[in-house]
Amino acid sequence: MFPLNVGVLTCIGGVILVYVAFTLNRRSTPYLPGPPSLPILGVALKHPKTEFWKTYAEWGRKYGYQGLISFHVLGRRMVVLNSAADAINLLSKRSYIYSDRPFPTMGGLLMRREKSIFYMRIYRKLMHRSFNPSAAQMYWKMQEQEARTLVDNIVKFPEKLVEHLRRNAAAVIMKIAYGYSVTRNDDHFVVTAEEHMRIASLVGAPGKWIVDSLPFLRFLPEWFPGAGFKRQARQWSEKMYLQSVEPHSWVKQQMAAETAVPSFTSSLLRPSDGPPADAEAEDLILWAAGGLYAAGADTTVSATTTFFFAMMMYPAVQRRAQAEVDAFFAAENRIPTLHDQAAFPYLACVIKEVLRWAPATPIGLFHCTSQPDTYKQFLIPAKTTIIANIWAMMHDETVYPDSFVFAPERFMGSNPQTDPRECAFGFGRRVCAGYATLLLLWHATDLQMVLSLLTVNISKPVDENGRTIEPEIGFTTAIVSYVRLSSAYFSTI
Numbered sequence: 304m305f306p307l308n309v310g311v312l313t314c315i316g317g318v319i320l321v322y323v324a325f326t327l328n329r330r331s332t333p334y335l336p337g338p339p340s341l342p343i344l345g346v347a348l349k350h351p352k353t354e355f356w357k358t359y360a361e362w363g364r365k366y367g368y369q370g371l372i373s374f375h376v377l378g379r380r381m382v383v384l385n386s387a388a389d390a391i392n393l394l395s396k397r398s399y400i401y402s403d404r405p406f407p408t409m410g411g412l413l414m415r416r417e418k419s420i421f422y423m424r425i426y427r428k429l430m431h432r433s434f435n436p437s438a439a440q441m442y443w444k445m446q447e448q449e450a451r452t453l454v455d456n457i458v459k460f461p462e463k464l465v466e467h468l469r470r471n472a473a474a475v476i477m478k479i480a481y482g483y484s485v486t487r488n489d490d491h492f493v494v495t496a497e498e499h500m501r502i503a504s505l506v507g508a509p510g511k512w513i514v515d516s517l518p519f520l521r522f523l524p525e526w527f528p529g530a531g532f533k534r535q536a537r538q539w540s541e542k543m544y545l546q547s548v549e550p551h552s553w554v555k556q557q558m559a560a561e562t563a564v565p566s567f568t569s570s571l572l573r574p575s576d577g578p579p580a581d582a583e584a585e586d587l588i589l590w591a592a593g594g595l596y597a598a599g600a601d602t603t604v605s606a607t608t609t610f611f612f613a614m615m616m617y618p619a620v621q622r623r624a625q626a627e628v629d630a631f632f633a634a635e636n637r638i639p640t641l642h643d644q645a646a647f648p649y650l651a652c653v654i655k656e657v658l659r660w661a662p663a664t665p666i667g668l669f670h671c672t673s674q675p676d677t678y679k680q681f682l683i684p685a686k687t688t689i690i691a692n693i694w695a696m697m698h699d700e701t702v703y704p705d706s707f708v709f710a711p712e713r714f715m716g717s718n719p720q721t722d723p724r725e726c727a728f729g730f731g732r733r734v735c736a737g738y739a740t741l742l743l744l745w746h747a748t749d750l751q752m753v754l755s756l757l758t759v760n761i762s763k764p765v766d767e768n769g770r771t772i773e774p775e776i777g778f779t780t781a782i783v784s785y786v787r788l789s790s791a792y793f794s795t796i
């Protein structure tokens with residue numbers, strides 16, 4: 304009985320502390336409006352568990368000030384920016400206040416992830432150094448090869464489409480990060496990296512861990528009733544670190560044997576224009592390379608999955624994109640390469656629409672204020688979590704009429720709608736660090752789409768009686784969201 308009583312008392316004491324801190328924190332300048340909330344709990348009981356970006360947009364319309372809302376969950380204050388204008392005003396124009404990341408107790412402090420690419424800005428330099436346009440060309444051959452492998456696999460095993468897309472993204476990133484060639488879907492490094500991602504999405508799930516809202520709980524010992532999260536954090540942290548060490552050590556062995564294929568890791572460990580990395584720099588390189596997979600694999604897979612889903616759902620778009628690719632083939636009598644992107648202007652609009660229609664990161668990555676700020680006469684306190692609702696920006700009917708319709712034509716003509724890339728990759732100083740990398744990966748994605756359109760027709764699945772099955776449109780909920788693509792029908796052209 305004794306430990307339980309202490310546990311209950313600790314929790315009650317903590318809740319009172321939060322309440323007192325919360326009450327003392329009240330200022331004469333009001334907070335932004337938001338949904339009705341309870342003392343202490345805030346909106347904890349009504350915060351949705353799935354596709355929260357839709358609820359945030361709805362709360363913005365119902366309770367917000369010009370779409371802006373604020374609320375708290377157990378004292379943790381959040382502001383949601385539902386419009387691109389507010390996101391640019393705050394995250395870009397006031398980036399000196401809005402460029403920190405909240406450091407969660409579970410996924411950050413307890414998991415000892417201070418050096419993660421998502422918290423430290425030092426990595427941006429490393430990435431910039433390694434992913435300049437001339438370095439990018441180094442990967443083109445490999446990307447062309449991978450695009451062909453992908454399309455071959457789709458033709459052979461169409462029912463495993465999503466698996467092929469994952470393998471393809473993994474292969475490209477593993478090659479870039481470590482110079483490592485993935486040859487099988489069940490490759491050891493890929494399986495462990497996927498496990499890494501699974502854990503990361505569990506620890507990062509907003510609202511899942513009470514210790515994120517009541518950080519003093521981190522002082523409870525592991526054996527304490529209800530403190531299982533501490534044991535879990537330690538085990539996961541050790542596992543994730545080992546998962547990053549393995550491919551890093553593999554590169555070092557390859558370098559020692561002088562068989563290393565040039566990569567992000569090898570070029571930073573032994574730069575051509577300076578001394579080899581010391582132990583401290585090496586640790587940062589290890590963390591950064593591990594983060595590349597986390598940041599780049601899921602986002603790319605999300606976008607390519609959306610592409611196939613949209614082609615299946617919108618046959619007229621598919622036919623038009625296919626006509627563009629066929630015309631190229633007829634004129635040139637060869638398979639397109641990465642040098643031919645300019646030949647596919649309609650496909651370029653399809654890709655913009657992919658980013659807009661189903662943004663890979665609907666609520667981006669959270670930012671956090673480093674000091675108090677006043678915006679539109681409302682107070683945004685220091686340490687407020689700032690959520691850019693990219694999904695709401697991409698479905699703002701004043702910017703994108705009929706926003707739920709997949710229509711690449713919206714980016715064509717003399718008066719195109721706003722390029723979604725202005726928001727899809729985030730804002731200000733924390734804008735996607737992979738953007739340059741991404742451009743190079745994206746070209747490969749481009750090529751995958753071109754080759755797929757050249758090789759197969761994509762249509763809705765059929766049942767055993769040959770009747771078309773109407774797919775439902777649904778999305779997964781996590782930092783990276785996917786359209787649910789259970790099956791599609793492929794016929795070879």
Ligand code: HEM
Binds near residue numbers: 421
């Ligand atoms: C469709 C593809 C992608 C999308 C939509 C995307 C989107 C984003 C967004 C919205 C953010 C948060 C920006 C902010 O906080 O304002 C971000 C951050 C980041 N992205 Fe991407 N990303 C993609 C691909 C990639 C790739 C391929 C890489 C690297 C190989 C990458 C590396 C990163 C990193 C390292 C950050 C953290 C930057 C920081 O905290 O300073 N991303 N991305």
